Amino acid sequence: xxxxxxxxxxxxxxxxxxxxxxxxxxxxxxxxxxxxxxxxxxxxxxxxxxxxxxxxxxxxxxxxxxxxxxxxxxxxxxxxxxxxxxxxxxxxxxxxxxxxxxxxxxxxxxxxxxxxxxxxxxxxxxxxxxxxxxxxxxxxxxxxxxxxxxxxxxxxxxxxxxxxxxxxxxxxxxxxxxxxxxxxxxxxxxxxxxxx
Numbered sequence: 001x002x003x004x005x006x007x008x009x010x011x012x013x014x015x016x017x018x019x020x021x022x023x024x025x026x027x028x029x030x031x032x033x034x035x036x037x038x039x040x041x042x043x044x045x046x047x048x049x050x051x052x053x054x055x056x057x058x059x060x061x062x063x064x065x066x067x068x069x070x071x072x073x074x075x076x077x078x079x080x081x082x083x084x085x086x087x088x089x090x091x092x093x094x095x096x097x098x099x100x101x102x103x104x105x106x107x108x109x110x111x112x113x114x115x116x117x118x119x120x121x122x123x124x125x126x127x128x129x130x131x132x133x134x135x136x137x138x139x140x141x142x143x144x145x146x147x148x149x150x151x152x153x154x155x156x157x158x159x160x161x162x163x164x165x166x167x168x169x170x171x172x173x174x175x176x177x178x179x180x181x182x183x184x185x186x187x188x189x190x191x192x193x194x195x196x
């Protein structure tokens with residue numbers, strides 16, 4: 001995985017469990033030796049953060065409406081998180097994002113950044129999202145997670161009408177790059193690496 005971080009998405013076929021669609025994407029992006037699991041840290045059920053065994057990689061999954069959106073990081077990352085949210089969601093829009101990140105209305109972009117950082121941290125929403133602090137940088141943003149440290153992030157290209165944010169915890173210095181791939185009806189399209 002020479003690109004550092006790769007993201008991909010696909011429509012979830014009618015009748016297919018969304019996890020199957022997401023994991024199919026991950027399998028296509030990882031070496032054949034990789035095995036995926038996602039035990040919940042609380043109960044052990046199969047709904048926790050994605051773990052990759054048998055390959056020097058990390059992975060994360062998000063869902064936006066009928067889309068599965070995934071991210072894979074190579075050995076330069078020890079944690080990765082991706083969040084994808086439809087720009088328009090009647091249920092979410094009716095409830096609003098008031099108070100979810102502290103006093104006042106949060107923007108959808110602020111939410112995707114915080115959620116990506118919490119996924120990269122590995123604790124997810126067991127950490128109060130209102131306690132995460134995000135600041136812009138020339139190359140993207142940094143999220144400070146209480147008792148978790150700092151995560152480098154950027155807002156990535158995604159499907160039309162969907163906001164995507166990616167966060168990583170790096171193990172080594174040096175620039176990470178990312179590539180984007182859309183999978184549709186069995187065909188894949190990839191863009192070249194770009195610096196986040």
